[in-house]
Amino acid sequence: MSIQTSDARDQAIEILDSCVFHATRLKECLQDEHDALAEQDLDALMTAIEDKGLCVRELQKSEARRAALCDAAGFPDGPSQMADFSDWCDEESLIERSWDDLLGIAAECNSLNLANGAFIRVRKQHIDAGIAVLRGIDPATPTYDRHGGARDGLGNRSIAEA
Secondary structure (H helix, E strand, O other): OOOOHHHHHHHHHHHHHHHHHHHHHHHHHHHHHHHHHHHOOHHHHHHHHHHHHHHHHHHHHHHHHHHHHHHHOOOOOOOOHHHHHHHHHOOOOHHHHHHHHHHHHHHHHHHHHHHHHHHHHHHHHHHHHHHHHHHOOOOOOOOEOOOOOEOOHHHHOOOOOO
């Protein structure tokens, strides 16, 4: 191993602390995004999206540092990488606890992101149904016929004609 255990432990803890901080902030941004979607507040939504992007970029940087540290210590990428790394250099299990915290926050972020995506899909369906009504077609009618061709009739009218 080309790196000392105490140096590796200290670096890993610093990196994981950064990851936990940014992941927690990402979770807050996802909640802000949900609130903005629910309130239809475009300014708040744009702010949440921008903040979310910053958090993701910081997490990507920290993840690259973590992966490089593990690689330098001789631990290849894989499902047991952090457990093996922690066993090697961290008798107090600080790394393992931080990693578990990070994974828990990441799972919460994933759930929030999926909920926000579902919220957006439902809103889109409502908008599509409204447009269909304006165009004079049944909102439940598919855009294409069963053979994959474009529908004829009222569905081809522009909204301006409706």
